[in-house]
Amino acid sequence: MKRIYMDHSATTPVDPLVVDAMLPYFTEKFGNSSSLHSFGQEAAEALSIARGHVADSIGAQAEEIIFTSGGTESDNIALQGVLSREPEKRHHIITSVIEHPAVLSTCDFLKSTGHDVTYVPVSSEGIVDVGDIERAIRDDTVIISIMHANNEIGTIQPIEEIAKIAKDNGVYLHTDAVQSVGKMPVDVDQLGVDMLSISSHKLHGPKGVGALYVREGTRLNPVIFGGGHESGLRPGTENIPGIVGFAKASSIAKERLGTDPAQMGRLRDSLIKKVFDTIDDVRLNGHATQRLPNNANLSFRHVEGESMLMLLDIAGIAVSTGSACSSRSQHASHVLDSIGLDPDYIHGSIRISLGRENTMAEVDYLAGALQETVAKLRQISSPVKC
Amino acid sequence: MYSKKIIEEFTNPKNVGIIEGADGVGEIGSTIDGDVITVYIKVEDDVLTDVKFKTFGCVVAISTSTMVTQLAKGKTVEEALAISNEDVQDALGGLPKGKDRCSGFALDALHKAIEDYRSKT
Numbered sequence: 001m002k003r004i005y006m007d008h009s010a011t012t013p014v015d016p017l018v019v020d021a022m023l024p025y026f027t028e029k030f031g032n033s034s035s036l037h038s039f040g041q042e043a044a045e046a047l048s049i050a051r052g053h054v055a056d057s058i059g060a061q062a063e064e065i066i067f068t069s070g071g072t073e074s075d076n077i078a079l080q081g082v083l084s085r086e087p088e089k090r091h092h093i094i095t096s097v098i099e100h101p102a103v104l105s106t107c108d109f110l111k112s113t114g115h116d117v118t119y120v121p122v123s124s125e126g127i128v129d130v131g132d133i134e135r136a137i138r139d140d141t142v143i144i145s146i147m148h149a150n151n152e153i154g155t156i157q158p159i160e161e162i163a164k165i166a167k168d169n170g171v172y173l174h175t176d177a178v179q180s181v182g183k184m185p186v187d188v189d190q191l192g193v194d195m196l197s198i199s200s201h202k203l204h205g206p207k208g209v210g211a212l213y214v215r216e217g218t219r220l221n222p223v224i225f226g227g228g229h230e231s232g233l234r235p236g237t238e239n240i241p242g243i244v245g246f247a248k249a250s251s252i253a254k255e256r257l258g259t260d261p262a263q264m265g266r267l268r269d270s271l272i273k274k275v276f277d278t279i280d281d282v283r284l285n286g287h288a289t290q291r292l293p294n295n296a297n298l299s300f301r302h303v304e305g306e307s308m309l310m311l312l313d314i315a316g317i318a319v320s321t322g323s324a325c326s327s328r329s330q331h332a333s334h335v336l337d338s339i340g341l342d343p344d345y346i347h348g349s350i351r352i353s354l355g356r357e358n359t360m361a362e363v364d365y366l367a368g369a370l371q372e373t374v375a376k377l378r379q380i381s382s383p384v385k386c
Numbered sequence: 387m388y389s390k391k392i393i394e395e396f397t398n399p400k401n402v403g404i405i406e407g408a409d410g411v412g413e414i415g416s417t418i419d420g421d422v423i424t425v426y427i428k429v430e431d432d433v434l435t436d437v438k439f440k441t442f443g444c445v446v447a448i449s450t451s452t453m454v455t456q457l458a459k460g461k462t463v464e465e466a467l468a469i470s471n472e473d474v475q476d477a478l479g480g481l482p483k484g485k486d487r488c489s490g491f492a493l494d495a496l497h498k499a500i501e502d503y504r505s506k507t
Contacts, residue, residue: 304420306444307396310388314397332420343418347442380402381422381442 154295412498
């Protein structure tokens with residue numbers, strides 16, 4: 001049976017061109033970039049070139065890129081790094097209720113160390129109100145961290161407007177752009193952010209590598225300690241094969257920005273139309289247009305997400321769900337809860353995230369499989385009573 | 387993650403439906419919590435001659451529901467009450483860690499159905 005992958009917000013397959021670029025750095029060009037001999041300098045040169053490519057993909061300068069182990073570490077360095085430099089009287093953070101756990105859990109930790117956090121709500125379409133952020137700013141506010149695009153419902157936040165407010169108030173602005181880079185144009189100057197997190201494996205690069213963009217002049221402390229790698233901000237021998245692969249993936253994603261998002265958007269819109277034409281009691285979560293081109297988060301009444309996911313998997317299609325049982329947790333997605341979705345719908349939610357390799361035939365197959373799956377599960381459940 | 391037996395029961399559940407004029411009905415859960423399991427029983431001469439279910443829930447909720455109805459059907463009321471969580475899990479080839487708690491919900495619904503039956507007789 002052919003398997004169809006539609007969970008690209010979780011991770012993406014590594015592009016074969018990326019693999020080709022990485023391979024020599026495992027065996028032939030394996031040096032430590034800190035070493036002075038030729039092996040080391042070969043690695044150092046690759047690191048320098050890679051830094052330039054990643055910077056170029058987001059309109060940054062090479063020296064503003066700090067390589068990390070991925071988006072989670074980038075988020076941690078951004079928040080903890082800035083706050084640890086601040087005098088005790090400045091300790092306030094503003095973030096949103098729908099951030100990724102990499103930000104929310106860091107905020108929880110920072111609260112435990114005496115910082116204060118304001119969580120701004122989102123609309124029923126999953127968008128933060130810029131006015132809420134402005135009103136949340138206090139004299140002791142240090143940083144605002146609002147994600148560029150949400151990982152579950154794909155909504156795109158008004159970062160440019162938030163940046164103006166942050167700048168006017170002398171507050172740092174960080175954005176987690178793990179889901180948006182590679183899916184839409186991302187330019188740090190246009191956005192006006194001070195820090196921006198990227199993850200390689202979300203854009204057809206290898207896992208375990210990412211970057212934090214740090215605007216020149218932004219002062220951070222490291223959160224782990226060691227040598228002087230990555231401007232002293234992220235010590236540890238650089239993962240050269242991973243970084244080379246990440247850089248290649250970033251370059252490819254930038255080159256394909258003119259085609260990939262438009263193609264994914266066509267597939268997504270076709271899928272949504274087919275689902276709404278053939279299945280009753282369904283909702284599209286998030287904003288109708290202000291969303292990533294590859295994301296469709298759908299909720300079906302009277303069915304449960306994990307059951308849907310399993311039946312689709314049996315049909316050869318991989319999607320994900322924010323439903324209670326899917327993560328062996330009894331809690332529903334905090335994002336779907338935050339947009340005020342009715343519990344009847346929250347538990348029947350699936351996230352379909354398309355990639356550059358998906359086709360219209362696959363979307364048609366998914367639409368048919370969804371119709372059968374929902375009908376079968378509704379027959380097992382009790383629509384009258386649920 | 388799931389045993390072949392669980393997937394088999396989940397994809398081809400037996401005894402799905404509502405018994406019109408059931409002698410007992412038991413319902414567990416709410417859509418706020420995530421799972422709703424309703425078990426219907428027909429009792430003749432103290433024997434559960436028919437047991438059906440409707441379940442809104444995850445793979446475990448559905449597979450345990452169908453297994454509980456199969457284990458209970460044909461048993462006396464006392465024998466049905468004696469079906470344990472372990473019996474259900476064993477019949478399904480075991481449940482993944484963290485999901486074992488879920489298997490009790492279908493049994494609870496059966497017990498409520500029997501309680502309902504007894505309250506009427």
